[in-house]
Amino acid sequence: MSRDAFRFVHATSLRLDEPLSGTGMLSPDDRALAEDATFYAFEQIVETTIGAQADFLLLTGNCFHSRTQSLRARVALEKGFERLAAHQVAVYISPGSQDPASSWRTLIHLPPNVTLLSDEEQEPVAVMRDGRVLAAVYIVASPHSDETKWSASGPTVMQRHQAPFRIGIVPAGTPLAWKDGRPVAINNLGLSRAAVTLVETAIADQTEYLALGEGLPRTEYYPGGLAHDPGCSQSLDGTVSGSRGCTVVNVPVHGSVTMDSVAVAPVRWETISLVVEPSHNWDDLVERMALAVMERVADNDERLWILNWRISGQGPIFDSLPDRNSQHELWELVEAELEGETDVRRSHRLISVENYGPVDSNRSAPTGLLRQFLEILDGLDGKDFDHVRQLMHKHPAFERMDWRQAKDLLDRTGFTGVERQTRELAARWLD
Incomplete structure (x- = not known):
């Protein structure tokens, strides 16, 4: 079946209005930025979708937390959807473990350009442009995939559906992991085994694009297609470091899919490890720390870097690091060394001081x-x-x-x- 070229944006784990944790002490301006970081990231996803002239935006779970019923999250989503509607951009949403379909229906007003996919038994939704089908979008597995509740016809992925391009969704919270490019069960419970079976079926059927939603960056290739997770749009802590954002997916008429990562998160986390030798002085340490920071390049609209330092070693300089005054002096020296190097602001935290260093060949057995x-x-x-x-x-x-x-x-x-x-x-x- 022939296909037309098209483009879409894939984003996941917006986690709107959820707080950033482990930031340490921040200035009032940086604290305000941290509080609004998830909203700013979503705004930039919307602008990226419009700017890329994408045909649709795909959101694969955990856009908000249903327990908090955040009014700010609701308003942000509705405004974003309305802006996309004004540019004739469709939105396809798969609920995750934190934002079930029932919460979307009761909490969020969904305009006509938004389609909510409920579970793995829902029929594929056709993505249309100028009266032609671009792709079929459907859920492959979900956080609640339970084969004991499947109908006689079974999940959509186990049925044969003709489409120029198939996008199967595995939203946030689906109980499976990946190893060596294959899905694996995370436990012996039926939900996990069912999810793995469904994803394996999609891979065997050469589904062109599996949209993952866990929020941990990942790309797995298999014959006929690929599975991709763009990672969370804004990391909430230091667990996921580096630039965060969304992925622009380009589907050509012929050939392989290409992807472009776009950073949208205003707050970026980095964990940097250094070893302090006994011979090092303050100048040595400051220079090495500054060089480690300069190796990292700021992306797009990043405004604040939270730098978590993990330092190990031995010697007088190392022994002084646990002292708060020494840390404050160290941060000032590093910032003076970095003056004019980058446009982003930085917040430093010493998260680990381990009193050991490289193996000493002269050390006794x-x-x-x-x-x-x-x-x-x-x-x-x-x-x-x-x-x-x-x-x-x-x-x-x-x-x-x-x-x-x-x-x-x-x-x-x-x-x-x-x-x-x-x-x-x-x-x-x-x-």
């Missing part, structure tokens, strides 16, 4: 409990790590968002990183 622990660690390998990780994937606790973020961090760190950090901590606590 470990003894006692440390030696016994390291002998056990030497006997472990990547297979043991994978076994533990699989056990964690299956644990029911990982359905919670914060636990799932911890699991994803473990996946990204890998065996080598975990082993290195384990040895460093053991050297500190067991020696």
